[in-house]
Amino acid sequence: MSASPLRLRFAPSPTGYLHVGGARTALFNWLLARKTGGKFLLRIEDTDKARSTDESTRAIFEGLTWLGLDWDEEVVFQGANLDRHRADAERLLATGKAYRCFCTAEELQTRRAAAEAAGGAFVYDRRCDALPKDEIARRVEAGHAFVVRFRVPAGDTSWDDLVHERITFPNKDIDDFVILRSDGTPIYNHAVVSDDIAMGITLVMRGDDHISNTPKQILLYEALGAALPRFGHLPMIHGTDGKKLSKRHGATAVGDYQHLGILPQAMVNFLALLGWSPGGEFEEVMTMERLVAAFSTDGLLRKASVFDPKKLEWMNGQHLARLPIAEVAARVTPLVVAAGYTTEADLEARREWWHTLLELLRVRVRLLDEIVPMAETYFREAVTYDPDAVAKQWKDPAALGPLLAATRETLAALPTWEAAPMEAQLRALAEQKGVGTGKLFQPLRVALTGQATSPGLFDVMLVLGRERSLARVRAAEQVLAGMVAAG
RNA sequence: GGCGGUAUCGUCUAGGGGACUAGGACACGGCCCUCUCAAGGCUGGAACACGGGUUCGAAUCCCGUUACCGCUACCA
Numbered sequence: 001m002s003a004s005p006l007r008l009r010f011a012p013s014p015t016g017y018l019h020v021g022g023a024r025t026a027l028f029n030w031l032l033a034r035k036t037g038g039k040f041l042l043r044i045e046d047t048d049k050a051r052s053t054d055e056s057t058r059a060i061f062e063g064l065t066w067l068g069l070d071w072d073e074e075v076v077f078q079g080a081n082l083d084r085h086r087a088d089a090e091r092l093l094a095t096g097k098a099y100r101c102f103c104t105a106e107e108l109q110t111r112r113a114a115a116e117a118a119g120g121a122f123v124y125d126r127r128c129d130a131l132p133k134d135e136i137a138r139r140v141e142a143g144h145a146f147v148v149r150f151r152v153p154a155g156d157t158s159w160d161d162l163v164h165e166r167i168t169f170p171n172k173d174i175d176d177f178v179i180l181r182s183d184g185t186p187i188y189n190h191a192v193v194s195d196d197i198a199m200g201i202t203l204v205m206r207g208d209d210h211i212s213n214t215p216k217q218i219l220l221y222e223a224l225g226a227a228l229p230r231f232g233h234l235p236m237i238h239g240t241d242g243k244k245l246s247k248r249h250g251a252t253a254v255g256d257y258q259h260l261g262i263l264p265q266a267m268v269n270f271l272a273l274l275g276w277s278p279g280g281e282f283e284e285v286m287t288m289e290r291l292v293a294a295f296s297t298d299g300l301l302r303k304a305s306v307f308d309p310k311k312l313e314w315m316n317g318q319h320l321a322r323l324p325i326a327e328v329a330a331r332v333t334p335l336v337v338a339a340g341y342t343t344e345a346d347l348e349a350r351r352e353w354w355h356t357l358l359e360l361l362r363v364r365v366r367l368l369d370e371i372v373p374m375a376e377t378y379f380r381e382a383v384t385y386d387p388d389a390v391a392k393q394w395k396d397p398a399a400l401g402p403l404l405a406a407t408r409e410t411l412a413a414l415p416t417w418e419a420a421p422m423e424a425q426l427r428a429l430a431e432q433k434g435v436g437t438g439k440l441f442q443p444l445r446v447a448l449t450g451q452a453t454s455p456g457l458f459d460v461m462l463v464l465g466r467e468r469s470l471a472r473v474r475a476a477e478q479v480l481a482g483m484v485a486a487g
Numbered sequence: 488g489g490c491g492g493u494a495u496c497g498u499c500u501a502g503g504g505g506a507c508u509a510g511g512a513c514a515c516g517g518c519c520c521u522c523u524c525a526a527g528g529c530u531g532g533a534a535c536a537c538g539g540g541u542u543c544g545a546a547u548c549c550c551g552u553u554a555c556c557g558c559u560a561c562c563a
Contacts, residue, residue: 048562208492208557277501310514366525456523
Protein backbone atom coordinates (compact mmCIF):
# COMPACT_ATOMS: atom_id res chain seq x y z
CA MET A 1 0.00 0.00 0.00
CA SER A 2 1.85 3.05 1.20
CA ALA A 3 5.52 3.23 0.35
CA SER A 4 6.76 4.71 3.63
CA PRO A 5 6.19 2.90 6.91
CA LEU A 6 3.10 3.82 8.85
CA ARG A 7 3.39 6.00 11.94
CA LEU A 8 0.48 5.34 14.27
CA ARG A 9 -0.28 6.54 17.72
CA PHE A 10 -2.47 5.91 20.72
CA ALA A 11 -3.30 9.15 22.49
CA PRO A 12 -5.24 8.62 25.73
CA SER A 13 -5.94 11.30 28.26
CA PRO A 14 -4.83 10.29 31.76
CA THR A 15 -8.13 10.97 33.48
CA GLY A 16 -8.96 7.48 34.64
CA TYR A 17 -7.77 3.97 34.09
CA LEU A 18 -7.03 2.29 30.79
CA HIS A 19 -10.53 1.58 29.55
CA VAL A 20 -11.17 -1.55 27.47
CA GLY A 21 -12.32 0.67 24.61
CA GLY A 22 -9.04 2.56 24.73
CA ALA A 23 -7.16 -0.71 25.00
CA ARG A 24 -8.89 -1.98 21.88
CA THR A 25 -7.96 1.21 20.01
CA ALA A 26 -4.37 0.84 21.18
CA LEU A 27 -4.38 -2.82 20.15
CA PHE A 28 -5.54 -2.13 16.60
CA ASN A 29 -2.91 0.58 16.17
CA TRP A 30 -0.25 -1.71 17.60
CA LEU A 31 -1.35 -4.64 15.45
CA LEU A 32 -1.21 -2.57 12.31
CA ALA A 33 2.18 -1.13 13.19
CA ARG A 34 3.64 -4.57 13.91
CA LYS A 35 2.00 -6.08 10.86
CA THR A 36 3.31 -3.44 8.47
CA GLY A 37 6.64 -2.68 10.08
CA GLY A 38 5.47 0.76 11.08
CA LYS A 39 5.79 2.62 14.35
CA PHE A 40 3.39 2.65 17.25
CA LEU A 41 3.73 5.81 19.32
CA LEU A 42 2.21 6.77 22.63
CA ARG A 43 1.10 10.26 23.52
CA ILE A 44 -0.40 11.23 26.85
CA GLU A 45 -2.92 14.02 26.39
CA ASP A 46 -2.53 15.72 29.72
CA THR A 47 -3.55 19.23 28.77
CA ASP A 48 -6.58 19.09 31.04
CA LYS A 49 -4.64 19.74 34.23
CA ALA A 50 -7.72 19.58 36.38
CA ARG A 51 -8.51 15.98 35.45
CA SER A 52 -5.15 14.51 34.57
CA THR A 53 -3.28 12.54 37.20
CA ASP A 54 0.07 10.80 37.36
CA GLU A 55 -1.69 7.78 38.73
CA SER A 56 -3.78 7.53 35.57
CA THR A 57 -0.70 7.89 33.44
CA ARG A 58 0.89 5.02 35.32
CA ALA A 59 -2.24 2.93 34.91
CA ILE A 60 -2.08 3.47 31.16
CA PHE A 61 1.56 2.37 31.00
CA GLU A 62 0.84 -0.64 33.17
CA GLY A 63 -2.24 -1.61 31.23
CA LEU A 64 -0.50 -1.45 27.87
CA THR A 65 2.50 -3.30 29.20
CA TRP A 66 0.35 -6.01 30.71
CA LEU A 67 -1.38 -6.48 27.38
CA GLY A 68 1.98 -6.71 25.68
CA LEU A 69 1.50 -3.55 23.62
CA ASP A 70 4.94 -2.02 23.58
CA TRP A 71 5.42 1.39 22.05
CA ASP A 72 8.20 2.82 19.94
CA GLU A 73 10.15 6.00 20.63
CA GLU A 74 9.75 8.21 23.68
CA VAL A 75 6.34 8.80 25.18
CA VAL A 76 5.09 12.25 24.20
CA PHE A 77 3.42 14.33 26.87
CA GLN A 78 1.15 16.82 25.24
CA GLY A 79 1.54 19.29 28.07
CA ALA A 80 5.22 19.66 27.21
CA ASN A 81 4.36 21.00 23.78
CA LEU A 82 2.51 24.07 24.92
CA ASP A 83 4.94 26.45 23.24
CA ARG A 84 4.49 24.82 19.86
CA HIS A 85 0.72 24.74 20.23
CA ARG A 86 0.79 28.44 20.96
CA ALA A 87 3.19 29.16 18.12
CA ASP A 88 0.98 27.27 15.67
CA ALA A 89 -2.00 29.28 16.81
CA GLU A 90 0.00 32.49 16.42
CA ARG A 91 0.90 31.42 12.93
CA LEU A 92 -2.75 30.92 12.09
CA LEU A 93 -3.49 34.33 13.52
CA ALA A 94 -0.68 35.89 11.49
CA THR A 95 -1.82 34.30 8.25
CA GLY A 96 -5.39 35.34 8.82
CA LYS A 97 -6.65 31.77 9.21
CA ALA A 98 -7.77 32.53 12.73
CA TYR A 99 -8.94 35.58 14.65
CA ARG A 100 -9.19 36.89 18.18
CA CYS A 101 -12.54 36.67 19.89
CA PHE A 102 -13.25 38.85 22.90
CA CYS A 103 -16.64 37.40 23.75
CA THR A 104 -16.66 36.06 27.28
CA ALA A 105 -17.68 32.57 28.18
CA GLU A 106 -20.67 34.00 30.03
CA GLU A 107 -21.87 35.98 27.01
CA LEU A 108 -21.51 32.93 24.81
CA GLN A 109 -23.39 30.83 27.29
CA THR A 110 -26.26 33.30 27.31
CA ARG A 111 -26.42 33.48 23.53
CA ARG A 112 -26.24 29.73 23.23
CA ALA A 113 -29.12 29.34 25.67
CA ALA A 114 -31.15 31.90 23.74
CA ALA A 115 -30.52 30.15 20.46
CA GLU A 116 -31.54 26.82 21.91
CA ALA A 117 -34.66 28.33 23.44
CA ALA A 118 -35.56 29.63 20.00
CA GLY A 119 -35.19 26.10 18.73
CA GLY A 120 -32.16 26.77 16.60
CA ALA A 121 -28.59 25.58 16.70
CA PHE A 122 -26.06 28.03 18.05
CA VAL A 123 -23.30 29.05 15.72
CA TYR A 124 -20.82 31.74 16.54
CA ASP A 125 -21.79 34.82 14.55
CA ARG A 126 -18.23 35.98 13.88
CA ARG A 127 -18.93 39.34 15.44
CA CYS A 128 -15.35 39.60 16.68
CA ASP A 129 -14.04 38.74 13.23
CA ALA A 130 -15.85 41.88 12.03
CA LEU A 131 -14.08 44.11 14.52
CA PRO A 132 -11.99 46.91 12.95
CA LYS A 133 -8.22 46.45 13.15
CA ASP A 134 -7.67 49.41 15.42
CA GLU A 135 -10.39 48.27 17.79
CA ILE A 136 -8.72 44.88 18.06
CA ALA A 137 -5.39 46.55 18.69
CA ARG A 138 -6.97 48.78 21.31
CA ARG A 139 -8.50 45.84 23.18
CA VAL A 140 -5.32 43.81 23.06
CA GLU A 141 -3.43 46.88 24.27
CA ALA A 142 -5.94 47.36 27.07
CA GLY A 143 -5.37 43.78 28.13
CA HIS A 144 -8.80 42.41 27.28
CA ALA A 145 -8.93 38.63 27.46
CA PHE A 146 -9.48 36.84 24.16
CA VAL A 147 -9.54 33.37 22.73
CA VAL A 148 -8.29 32.46 19.27
CA ARG A 149 -10.94 31.14 16.93
CA PHE A 150 -10.34 29.28 13.71
CA ARG A 151 -12.13 30.82 10.76
CA VAL A 152 -13.84 27.92 9.01
CA PRO A 153 -13.72 28.50 5.26
CA ALA A 154 -16.66 27.96 2.94
CA GLY A 155 -17.06 24.66 1.16
CA ASP A 156 -17.17 21.01 2.16
CA THR A 157 -14.65 18.92 4.01
CA SER A 158 -14.40 15.24 3.30
CA TRP A 159 -12.03 12.32 3.58
CA ASP A 160 -11.87 8.65 2.68
CA ASP A 161 -12.08 6.92 5.99
CA LEU A 162 -10.21 3.66 6.35
CA VAL A 163 -13.18 2.03 8.01
CA HIS A 164 -16.10 3.89 6.51
CA GLU A 165 -16.32 5.12 3.01
CA ARG A 166 -16.13 8.77 2.12
CA ILE A 167 -17.42 11.05 4.84
CA THR A 168 -18.37 14.64 4.03
CA PHE A 169 -19.25 17.57 6.24
CA PRO A 170 -20.58 20.86 4.85
CA ASN A 171 -18.36 23.52 6.41
CA LYS A 172 -21.38 25.67 7.14
CA ASP A 173 -22.25 23.18 9.87
CA ILE A 174 -18.91 23.64 11.53
CA ASP A 175 -18.68 26.42 14.05
CA ASP A 176 -15.68 28.76 14.15
CA PHE A 177 -14.15 26.71 16.92
CA VAL A 178 -11.76 27.95 19.57
CA ILE A 179 -8.18 26.75 19.24
CA LEU A 180 -6.55 28.73 22.05
CA ARG A 181 -8.14 29.54 25.40
CA SER A 182 -7.88 33.00 26.92
CA ASP A 183 -5.11 31.67 29.16
CA GLY A 184 -3.11 30.74 26.11
CA THR A 185 -3.55 26.97 26.40
CA PRO A 186 -4.72 24.97 23.38
CA ILE A 187 -8.07 23.30 22.87
CA TYR A 188 -8.06 19.59 22.09
CA ASN A 189 -8.45 19.68 18.31
CA HIS A 190 -5.64 22.16 17.91
CA ALA A 191 -3.23 20.37 20.25
CA VAL A 192 -3.94 17.05 18.55
CA VAL A 193 -3.24 18.38 15.09
CA SER A 194 -0.13 20.25 16.17
CA ASP A 195 1.22 17.13 17.87
CA ASP A 196 0.24 14.70 15.14
CA ILE A 197 2.04 16.88 12.61
CA ALA A 198 5.11 17.12 14.84
CA MET A 199 5.12 13.36 15.44
CA GLY A 200 4.77 12.67 11.74
CA ILE A 201 1.63 10.59 12.20
CA THR A 202 0.50 9.14 8.87
CA LEU A 203 -2.60 7.30 10.00
CA VAL A 204 -4.93 8.43 12.75
CA MET A 205 -6.90 5.41 13.94
CA ARG A 206 -9.24 6.19 16.82
CA GLY A 207 -12.78 5.75 18.10
CA ASP A 208 -15.63 6.88 15.90
CA ASP A 209 -16.70 9.35 18.57
CA HIS A 210 -14.05 11.49 16.89
CA ILE A 211 -15.68 11.52 13.48
CA SER A 212 -17.13 14.97 13.99
CA ASN A 213 -13.74 16.28 15.15
CA THR A 214 -12.11 15.12 11.95
CA PRO A 215 -13.30 17.87 9.59
CA LYS A 216 -12.08 20.48 12.07
CA GLN A 217 -8.72 18.77 12.25
CA ILE A 218 -8.45 18.45 8.49
CA LEU A 219 -9.13 22.18 8.18
CA LEU A 220 -6.37 22.82 10.70
CA TYR A 221 -3.88 20.66 8.79
CA GLU A 222 -4.67 22.58 5.64
CA ALA A 223 -4.41 25.97 7.33
CA LEU A 224 -1.08 24.94 8.83
CA GLY A 225 0.09 23.79 5.43
CA ALA A 226 0.76 20.23 6.61
CA ALA A 227 0.26 16.95 4.75
CA LEU A 228 -2.92 15.15 5.72
CA PRO A 229 -2.73 11.78 7.43
CA ARG A 230 -5.21 9.03 6.66
CA PHE A 231 -8.05 8.61 9.13
CA GLY A 232 -9.75 5.46 10.34
CA HIS A 233 -12.63 5.48 12.80
CA LEU A 234 -13.22 2.41 14.89
CA PRO A 235 -16.68 1.55 16.23
CA MET A 236 -17.44 1.91 19.92
CA ILE A 237 -17.70 -0.90 22.44
CA HIS A 238 -20.98 -1.01 24.33
CA GLY A 239 -22.19 -2.71 27.50
CA THR A 240 -24.65 -5.60 27.47
CA ASP A 241 -27.51 -3.11 27.48
CA GLY A 242 -26.32 -1.52 24.26
CA LYS A 243 -25.20 1.67 25.97
CA LYS A 244 -21.69 3.01 25.93
CA LEU A 245 -19.55 0.98 28.31
CA SER A 246 -19.33 2.60 31.74
CA LYS A 247 -18.80 1.82 35.40
CA ARG A 248 -22.39 0.66 35.65
CA HIS A 249 -21.47 -2.33 33.53
CA GLY A 250 -19.00 -3.49 36.15
CA ALA A 251 -15.38 -3.94 35.19
CA THR A 252 -14.35 -1.58 32.41
CA ALA A 253 -10.66 -1.04 33.12
CA VAL A 254 -8.17 -3.57 31.82
CA GLY A 255 -6.69 -3.67 35.32
CA ASP A 256 -10.03 -4.96 36.61
CA TYR A 257 -9.77 -7.95 34.34
CA GLN A 258 -6.18 -8.55 35.30
CA HIS A 259 -7.26 -8.80 38.93
CA LEU A 260 -10.19 -11.01 38.02
CA GLY A 261 -7.77 -13.63 36.72
CA ILE A 262 -7.96 -12.91 33.01
CA LEU A 263 -4.86 -13.71 30.96
CA PRO A 264 -3.52 -10.81 28.89
CA GLN A 265 -3.43 -12.92 25.75
CA ALA A 266 -7.10 -13.81 26.25
CA MET A 267 -7.99 -10.16 26.75
CA VAL A 268 -6.11 -9.20 23.61
CA ASN A 269 -7.68 -12.02 21.61
CA PHE A 270 -11.16 -11.11 22.80
CA LEU A 271 -10.71 -7.39 22.17
CA ALA A 272 -9.27 -8.03 18.72
CA LEU A 273 -12.46 -9.80 17.69
CA LEU A 274 -14.59 -6.83 18.73
CA GLY A 275 -14.86 -4.65 15.67
CA TRP A 276 -12.57 -6.71 13.54
CA SER A 277 -12.75 -10.08 11.83
CA PRO A 278 -10.19 -11.94 9.73
CA GLY A 279 -13.09 -12.84 7.42
CA GLY A 280 -14.22 -16.23 6.18
CA GLU A 281 -13.79 -19.27 8.37
CA PHE A 282 -11.31 -18.82 11.14
CA GLU A 283 -10.25 -20.19 14.49
CA GLU A 284 -11.25 -17.68 17.13
CA VAL A 285 -8.59 -18.60 19.65
CA MET A 286 -5.44 -16.87 18.43
CA THR A 287 -2.05 -16.00 19.79
CA MET A 288 -0.54 -12.54 19.45
CA GLU A 289 1.59 -13.80 16.60
CA ARG A 290 -1.42 -15.06 14.72
CA LEU A 291 -3.28 -11.83 15.33
CA VAL A 292 -0.42 -9.81 13.92
CA ALA A 293 -0.25 -12.07 10.91
CA ALA A 294 -4.00 -12.01 10.31
CA PHE A 295 -4.66 -8.36 11.03
CA SER A 296 -5.76 -6.13 8.19
CA THR A 297 -7.73 -2.93 7.98
CA ASP A 298 -9.96 -4.70 5.46
CA GLY A 299 -11.52 -6.63 8.30
CA LEU A 300 -12.41 -3.57 10.35
CA LEU A 301 -16.13 -3.40 11.09
CA ARG A 302 -18.33 -0.33 11.30
CA LYS A 303 -20.89 -1.45 13.83
CA ALA A 304 -20.51 -0.89 17.55
CA SER A 305 -20.13 -4.17 19.41
CA VAL A 306 -21.27 -5.33 22.81
CA PHE A 307 -18.70 -6.41 25.36
CA ASP A 308 -19.77 -9.89 26.48
CA PRO A 309 -17.97 -10.93 29.70
CA LYS A 310 -19.15 -14.52 29.25
CA LYS A 311 -17.33 -14.88 26.00
CA LEU A 312 -14.24 -13.27 27.49
CA GLU A 313 -14.29 -15.92 30.21
CA TRP A 314 -14.65 -18.68 27.67
CA MET A 315 -11.78 -17.19 25.71
CA ASN A 316 -9.70 -17.12 28.87
CA GLY A 317 -10.44 -20.77 29.55
CA GLN A 318 -9.25 -21.61 26.06
CA HIS A 319 -5.98 -19.75 26.50
CA LEU A 320 -5.52 -21.16 29.97
CA ALA A 321 -5.84 -24.68 28.62
CA ARG A 322 -3.27 -24.06 25.90
CA LEU A 323 -0.66 -22.13 27.81
CA PRO A 324 2.62 -23.94 28.59
CA ILE A 325 2.20 -25.26 32.13
CA ALA A 326 5.26 -23.37 33.36
CA GLU A 327 3.55 -20.13 32.44
CA VAL A 328 0.40 -21.15 34.24
CA ALA A 329 2.56 -21.93 37.27
CA ALA A 330 4.25 -18.56 37.05
CA ARG A 331 0.88 -16.85 37.28
CA VAL A 332 -0.80 -19.06 39.88
CA THR A 333 2.15 -19.49 42.25
CA PRO A 334 1.89 -15.93 43.62
CA LEU A 335 -1.82 -16.46 44.17
CA VAL A 336 -1.54 -19.61 46.26
CA VAL A 337 1.37 -18.11 48.18
CA ALA A 338 -0.74 -15.03 48.88
CA ALA A 339 -3.54 -17.33 50.02
CA GLY A 340 -1.12 -18.70 52.60
CA TYR A 341 -1.19 -22.31 51.42
CA THR A 342 2.52 -22.61 50.90
CA THR A 343 5.70 -20.78 49.93
CA GLU A 344 7.31 -20.14 46.64
CA ALA A 345 10.36 -22.13 47.74
CA ASP A 346 8.19 -25.14 48.51
CA LEU A 347 6.59 -25.06 45.09
CA GLU A 348 9.96 -24.68 43.49
CA ALA A 349 11.21 -27.70 45.42
CA ARG A 350 8.37 -29.89 44.17
CA ARG A 351 7.93 -28.27 40.81
CA GLU A 352 6.86 -31.44 39.06
CA TRP A 353 4.16 -32.16 41.61
CA TRP A 354 2.91 -28.59 41.37
CA HIS A 355 2.76 -28.71 37.61
CA THR A 356 0.89 -32.00 37.72
CA LEU A 357 -1.69 -30.49 40.06
CA LEU A 358 -2.05 -27.45 37.84
CA GLU A 359 -2.62 -29.65 34.81
CA LEU A 360 -5.51 -31.27 36.66
CA LEU A 361 -7.07 -28.01 37.76
CA ARG A 362 -6.61 -25.62 34.89
CA VAL A 363 -8.97 -27.40 32.54
CA ARG A 364 -11.72 -27.12 35.16
CA VAL A 365 -11.63 -23.34 35.49
CA ARG A 366 -11.95 -20.28 33.33
CA LEU A 367 -10.27 -17.69 35.51
CA LEU A 368 -6.83 -18.00 37.06
CA ASP A 369 -8.11 -17.10 40.51
CA GLU A 370 -10.59 -19.94 40.49
CA ILE A 371 -7.69 -22.38 40.72
CA VAL A 372 -6.74 -21.13 44.17
CA PRO A 373 -9.67 -22.46 46.24
CA MET A 374 -9.59 -25.66 44.21
CA ALA A 375 -5.96 -26.20 45.06
CA GLU A 376 -6.33 -25.70 48.79
CA THR A 377 -7.11 -29.25 49.84
CA TYR A 378 -3.93 -30.54 48.17
CA PHE A 379 -1.82 -28.34 50.44
CA ARG A 380 -3.58 -29.18 53.70
CA GLU A 381 -2.80 -32.05 55.99
CA ALA A 382 -6.40 -32.51 57.10
CA VAL A 383 -9.55 -32.30 55.03
CA THR A 384 -12.23 -29.67 55.46
CA TYR A 385 -15.52 -31.30 54.58
CA ASP A 386 -18.02 -29.42 52.51
CA PRO A 387 -21.39 -29.83 54.30
CA ASP A 388 -23.29 -30.22 51.04
CA ALA A 389 -20.90 -32.87 49.82
CA VAL A 390 -21.22 -34.79 53.08
CA ALA A 391 -24.99 -34.51 53.06
CA LYS A 392 -25.17 -35.80 49.53
CA GLN A 393 -22.57 -38.56 49.52
CA TRP A 394 -22.46 -39.76 53.11
CA LYS A 395 -26.13 -40.45 53.60
CA ASP A 396 -25.60 -43.91 55.08
CA PRO A 397 -22.65 -43.72 57.50
CA ALA A 398 -23.25 -47.16 58.93
CA ALA A 399 -22.86 -48.87 55.56
CA LEU A 400 -20.22 -46.53 54.27
CA GLY A 401 -17.75 -46.92 57.13
CA PRO A 402 -16.97 -50.57 56.42
CA LEU A 403 -16.89 -49.92 52.69
CA LEU A 404 -14.27 -47.19 53.12
CA ALA A 405 -12.32 -49.44 55.45
CA ALA A 406 -12.27 -52.11 52.78
CA THR A 407 -11.25 -49.53 50.25
CA ARG A 408 -8.39 -48.41 52.43
CA GLU A 409 -7.19 -51.96 52.94
CA THR A 410 -7.33 -52.60 49.22
CA LEU A 411 -5.32 -49.47 48.53
CA ALA A 412 -2.86 -50.20 51.29
CA ALA A 413 -2.25 -53.64 49.84
CA LEU A 414 -1.19 -52.21 46.50
CA PRO A 415 2.47 -52.89 45.78
CA THR A 416 2.80 -49.63 43.89
CA TRP A 417 0.96 -46.31 44.01
CA GLU A 418 -0.15 -46.07 40.41
CA ALA A 419 -3.43 -45.13 38.78
CA ALA A 420 -4.08 -48.21 36.67
CA PRO A 421 -3.83 -50.89 39.39
CA MET A 422 -5.63 -48.59 41.80
CA GLU A 423 -8.56 -48.29 39.48
CA ALA A 424 -8.59 -52.00 38.65
CA GLN A 425 -8.60 -53.02 42.31
CA LEU A 426 -11.24 -50.51 43.35
CA ARG A 427 -13.55 -51.48 40.51
CA ALA A 428 -13.10 -55.08 41.50
CA LEU A 429 -13.91 -54.18 45.09
CA ALA A 430 -17.09 -52.39 44.07
CA GLU A 431 -18.21 -55.39 42.12
CA GLN A 432 -17.37 -57.74 44.97
CA LYS A 433 -19.37 -55.56 47.37
CA GLY A 434 -22.21 -55.43 44.93
CA VAL A 435 -22.24 -51.63 44.54
CA GLY A 436 -21.92 -49.47 41.46
CA THR A 437 -18.61 -47.69 41.08
CA GLY A 438 -20.32 -44.39 41.66
CA LYS A 439 -21.52 -45.60 45.06
CA LEU A 440 -17.93 -46.24 46.00
CA PHE A 441 -16.09 -43.46 44.18
CA GLN A 442 -18.30 -40.55 45.15
CA PRO A 443 -18.09 -41.07 48.94
CA LEU A 444 -14.40 -41.77 48.52
CA ARG A 445 -13.97 -38.46 46.75
CA VAL A 446 -15.48 -36.67 49.71
CA ALA A 447 -13.18 -38.58 52.02
CA LEU A 448 -10.13 -37.59 49.98
CA THR A 449 -10.92 -34.00 49.10
CA GLY A 450 -13.87 -32.96 51.24
CA GLN A 451 -15.57 -31.92 48.02
CA ALA A 452 -18.29 -33.35 45.83
CA THR A 453 -16.31 -32.46 42.73
CA SER A 454 -12.65 -32.87 41.93
CA PRO A 455 -10.31 -34.11 39.25
CA GLY A 456 -10.40 -37.84 38.53
CA LEU A 457 -10.11 -39.87 41.71
CA PHE A 458 -6.92 -41.66 40.78
CA ASP A 459 -5.23 -38.46 39.75
CA VAL A 460 -6.25 -37.02 43.08
CA MET A 461 -4.72 -39.93 45.00
CA LEU A 462 -1.53 -39.64 43.02
CA VAL A 463 -1.24 -35.95 43.84
CA LEU A 464 -2.13 -36.54 47.47
CA GLY A 465 0.34 -39.39 47.80
CA ARG A 466 -0.08 -42.76 49.42
CA GLU A 467 0.25 -41.76 53.05
CA ARG A 468 -2.01 -38.77 52.94
CA SER A 469 -4.62 -40.59 50.89
CA LEU A 470 -4.78 -43.48 53.33
CA ALA A 471 -4.80 -41.12 56.28
CA ARG A 472 -7.72 -39.21 54.83
CA VAL A 473 -9.74 -42.35 54.27
CA ARG A 474 -9.05 -43.42 57.84
CA ALA A 475 -10.09 -39.98 59.09
CA ALA A 476 -13.30 -40.26 57.11
CA GLU A 477 -14.00 -43.63 58.69
CA GLN A 478 -13.73 -42.02 62.11
CA VAL A 479 -16.02 -39.19 61.16
CA LEU A 480 -18.53 -41.69 59.85
CA ALA A 481 -18.26 -43.73 63.03
CA GLY A 482 -18.97 -40.57 64.98
CA MET A 483 -22.04 -39.93 62.86
CA VAL A 484 -23.32 -43.44 63.56
CA ALA A 485 -22.73 -42.99 67.29
CA ALA A 486 -24.54 -39.67 67.23
CA GLY A 487 -27.45 -41.37 65.51
C1' G B 488 -33.15 20.38 17.57
C1' G B 489 -28.76 20.30 13.95
C1' C B 490 -24.88 17.39 11.88
C1' G B 491 -22.59 12.66 11.35
C1' G B 492 -22.46 7.33 11.86
C1' U B 493 -24.65 2.36 12.18
C1' A B 494 -28.38 -1.56 11.22
C1' U B 495 -27.56 -10.41 9.90
C1' C B 496 -29.48 -15.29 15.67
C1' G B 497 -29.82 -12.67 22.91
C1' U B 498 -24.18 -11.53 21.97
C1' C B 499 -19.46 -11.66 18.66
C1' U B 500 -19.49 -12.49 13.53
C1' A B 501 -19.27 -15.06 8.02
C1' G B 502 -21.60 -13.10 3.82
C1' G B 503 -19.58 -8.33 -0.78
C1' G B 504 -26.40 -10.07 -6.84
C1' G B 505 -27.56 -16.41 -7.97
C1' A B 506 -23.17 -21.27 -4.03
C1' C B 507 -28.40 -19.00 1.55
C1' U B 508 -33.83 -24.15 3.07
C1' A B 509 -28.23 -17.56 5.74
C1' G B 510 -22.53 -20.58 8.01
C1' G B 511 -19.35 -20.45 12.62
C1' A B 512 -18.45 -18.95 17.88
C1' C B 513 -20.36 -17.47 22.98
C1' A B 514 -24.68 -18.25 25.89
C1' C B 515 -28.99 -21.65 26.50
C1' G B 516 -31.40 -26.94 26.01
C1' G B 517 -30.67 -32.25 24.74
C1' C B 518 -27.47 -36.50 23.85
C1' C B 519 -22.62 -39.02 24.09
C1' C B 520 -18.23 -39.76 27.08
C1' U B 521 -18.01 -40.73 32.44
C1' C B 522 -16.25 -41.94 39.42
C1' U B 523 -17.99 -36.14 40.11
C1' C B 524 -16.87 -31.40 37.92
C1' A B 525 -14.74 -29.55 33.79
C1' A B 526 -12.81 -30.34 28.93
C1' G B 527 -14.21 -32.71 24.37
C1' G B 528 -17.75 -34.72 20.53
C1' C B 529 -22.73 -34.68 18.46
C1' U B 530 -27.25 -32.07 18.35
C1' G B 531 -31.70 -28.33 19.00
C1' G B 532 -34.00 -23.62 19.18
C1' A B 533 -32.51 -18.74 17.54
C1' A B 534 -31.28 -13.45 12.73
C1' C B 535 -31.02 -10.59 7.21
C1' A B 536 -35.19 -3.55 11.27
C1' C B 537 -39.33 -1.75 7.92
C1' G B 538 -41.04 0.19 3.12
C1' G B 539 -40.02 1.32 -1.77
C1' G B 540 -37.01 0.79 -5.97
C1' U B 541 -32.80 -1.36 -9.56
C1' U B 542 -32.46 -6.45 -11.56
C1' C B 543 -34.45 -12.38 -14.70
C1' G B 544 -32.74 -12.63 -9.47
C1' A B 545 -31.18 -8.99 -3.45
C1' A B 546 -28.93 -10.27 3.25
C1' U B 547 -25.79 -8.23 -0.56
C1' C B 548 -26.78 -2.04 -4.87
C1' C B 549 -29.96 2.85 -4.45
C1' C B 550 -33.71 5.91 -1.80
C1' G B 551 -36.88 6.75 2.29
C1' U B 552 -38.67 5.50 7.28
C1' U B 553 -37.62 3.81 12.04
C1' A B 554 -34.36 2.62 15.92
C1' C B 555 -29.79 3.07 18.20
C1' C B 556 -25.02 5.53 18.90
C1' G B 557 -21.73 9.79 18.66
C1' C B 558 -20.66 15.02 18.30
C1' U B 559 -22.87 19.68 19.03
C1' A B 560 -17.73 23.48 25.43
C1' C B 561 -12.50 28.69 26.55
C1' C B 562 -13.47 18.83 28.06
C1' A B 563 -10.46 15.29 25.90
